[in-house]
Amino acid sequence: MPVYFTKEHEWIRVDGDTATIGISSHAQEQLGDIVFAEVPEAGRKLSKGEEAAVVESVKAASDVYAPVSGEVIEGNQAIGDDPSLVNSDPEGEGWFFKLKLDDPAELNGLMDETGYRDWVKTL
Amino acid sequence: MSREVHNGPTDDTQARGTAFSGDPQGGDDVAAKQLERLPLDSWHRARGARMVPFAGYEMPVQYEGIIAEHLWTRENAGLFDVSHMGQLLIHGHALDTALESLMPADFQSAADMKPKYSLLLEENGGIIDDLMATRRGNQFYLVVNGATKHGDIAFMENRLPREIVIDHMKEQALLALQGPRAAEVLETIVPGISKLAFMEAAPFSWENHNLWISRSGYTGEDGFEVSIPARAAASFADAVAEHELARPIGLGARDSLRLEAGLPLYGHDLDTSTTPVMAGLTFAINKRRRAEGGFPGAFRILAELENGPVEKRVGFDVVGRQPVREGALVLDGEGNEVGKITSGGFSPSLQRPIAMGYIAAHLAEQGTMVKLEQRGKLFDARVAPMPFVPHRYHRKGAA
DSSP: OOEEEOTTSEEEEEETTEEEEEEOHHHHHHHOSEEEEEOOOTTOEEOTTSEEEEEEESSEEEEEEOSSOEEEEEEOHHHHHOTTHHHHSTTTTTOOEEEEESOGGGGTTOEEHHHHHHHHHTO | OEEEEEOOSSSHHHHTTOOTTOOOTTOHHHHHSOOEEOTTHHHHHHTTOEEEEETTEEEEEESSOHHHHHHHHHHSEEEEEOTTSEEEEEEOTTHHHHHHTTOSSOOTTOOBTOOEEEEEEOTTSOEEEEEEEEEETTEEEEEEOTTTHHHHHHHHHHHSOTTOEEEEOTTEEEEEEESTTHHHHHHHHSTTGGGOOTTOEEEEEETTEEEEEESOOSSSBSEEEEEEEHHHHHHHHHHHHTSTTEEEOOHHHHHHHHHHTTOOOBTTTBSTTOOTTTTTOGGGSOHHHHHHOOSTTHHHHHHHHHHOOSEEEEEEEESSSSOOOTTOEEEOTTSOEEEEEEEEEEETTTTEEEEEEEEEGGGOSTTOEEEEEETTEEEEEEEEOSOSSOOBOOOTTOO
16 A cells, blocks of 8 residues: 655555555654544545644644545544554554545655655755 | 644743754744753763753753653652753842842841742832742852843842842753652762752762752752752763663653642743732742832732732643643633633643643632633633642651
């Protein structure tokens, strides 16, 4: 399954027309200990760039924007119950939400994994 | 993902939004200034600290992680580098009364080597800084906040008689060792420190370096603050950190520890718009000073002592799990703005959000339910007693 990354440190794993979205390992590391996560409910329509979720560490609050447009299939309640999952497994069990993609063409221009990891090293 | 709100561990530099990641967003004015380096700068980096701009210095915000460092300090001993703070030695003729013209403390009756908490005040009673002042023979030793130290010195030099001299001890580092095992750890390095009680200080020596140690701190735990020549600070920090019960702790945990302890932070919970009475710091003004006045802002402060202040600093238990941070509004049941949050975050010890702020005096009673508004969202909160986590100071006469 292809994985894309944004410059806002989100990852998007695509399986057919379904996208699973979370924040990168680099992002969770920069945030530090995560103590709160709020994910969107199923059925919510998200436009690209819209605020979709909230993640808060001890020190900082951040919004997670929808990197692509679509309808939410599922929010990951597991990270609502145990926000530290985002620290321990950010690119796996610590995913935020799943979308049914409106327009797969929106994925064009996003970084692939190698591109993202190389870019993060330059930050 | 975008970074929206940052909580300063301890001062304005962070509150303006300089990201811990070094993200320049919101921190332009800070980045433009040349940041100073602490005497222990390379010591922190060698231990994996994440360094952030703070009070004009690059300072360690965390090593292994804020929650782990916080809990370690509550259970063992945490070593904090607070060398950014200003250490001042003041001497001169009629020093006690000169200092009493700037601060509401009773310096005339101040015993030798007993630190006192006091405040530099404006003529309208607003707080310029909060500090610790200790008589050392014919001198007073002051520890003031890092972000305000240069302003404090200028203010005092301007107001004090010419015969009074302020020596800014730039060559001194300041380290704090805090936590229930702090005395046990420090005793192995500086024998005799266990004899100090809370709010007592004394000179000691370590490997031919003079130390000034007080039993005090900013975490609510037992602990010590050690003034040491900067050139000896790294080897002293090594000696402490070598102990299995001691670990270096960053600014992030310092902030969460002091919030749990209900201790105000200058630039956030205290500033020139707050008075000692609003801030609940009336213990810093004793009977004689209340009777005689003679400190800046006495007219307003004595009236507030008599009639009560308009607003009071209180704690808030926040319902739910989401932290409510500095800048949130406090609303009454009808949606009227009745106060503001000045510090807030997640309590690692209590595993829930807590906050501190100001509220209209008639709503300041414990248990009062209010709403907090943050980024368009409302939170239920209850006015709560502070400290949130009980103080565990080593008081004289106690076991």
